[in-house]
Amino acid sequence: MRVVSFGLGLLVLFATACTPGAAVEAPADEPELVLGQLIYTNNCASCHRPDGRGGRGVQLNEGKVIENFANPADQLALIANGRGQMPAYSARLTAEQLDAVVRYTREVLNTAAAGE
Template sequence: MGRAKPAKQVGQAALWMAACLTLVLAVTSCGGTDLPEDATGEVIYVQLCARCHGSDLRGGTGVALVGEEATSVGKPERYFVQSISSGIGRMPSFRNTLSEEQILRVSRYIMDQSGGG
C-alpha cells in the first residue's frame, strides 16, 4: 500500500515539470534577443516581428502592416511606439526586450515600408 503514493507523486512531478518546460519554451520563443543595441529597424523586425506579421509585413498570425489589409497605415509614429512598447491585442509588450531607441527604429522601419515614414 505504501508504494502507490510515491508512484502517484512521481507522475504529478513529471506532469508539473512538463507544464513548466512548456511555459519556459513559450516565453523564450517570444522574448529574448541577441540583437546588438545598434541593430537596424529591419534587423529587429526580421528577428522579432516577421514570425507573426510576415517577412513581407503582410500579416500571418499577426495583423498586416502593409497593403490593403493593413489598418495601421498612416498612423502616427507614437501609435507604433506605444503598440510595440506596451503590446496591443494578442501582441506582447517588447518593453523589456527592446530599448526605447530600438523600438523607435523598428517603428520607423514599419512606417517606411508602408509608405508612411
C-alpha cells in the first residue's frame, strides 16, 4: 500500500512539474471572459502556452498583443484568417467565440506576467 501511494504522489508531482505555466483565470463574473479562457485553453495554449508567454506560438502576454494590435478588429482578423504557422480559426470558432478569445487575450492574459 505504501509503495502505491508513494508512486501516486510521484505521479502528481511529475504532472505538476510538467505543467507549462498555469492558466490565467478570468474574473468569474464576466461570462464572455470565462468563455474566452475556455476557448484559449482548448485551442491556443498548446502553442502560446497557458500564460501566453509563447512557445511554438509567439508571446501574447506582457503587453505584446496590445502593442502589436492597437485595434482589436485586426487581432480578430489574424486569428480568423491565420498567418504562417498560426492556424485559421474562422471555420472552427463562431464569431462569439472569436470575440471572447480576443477579449480574454487583451483583458486577462495580456496583463499577466510571464512564468508566474
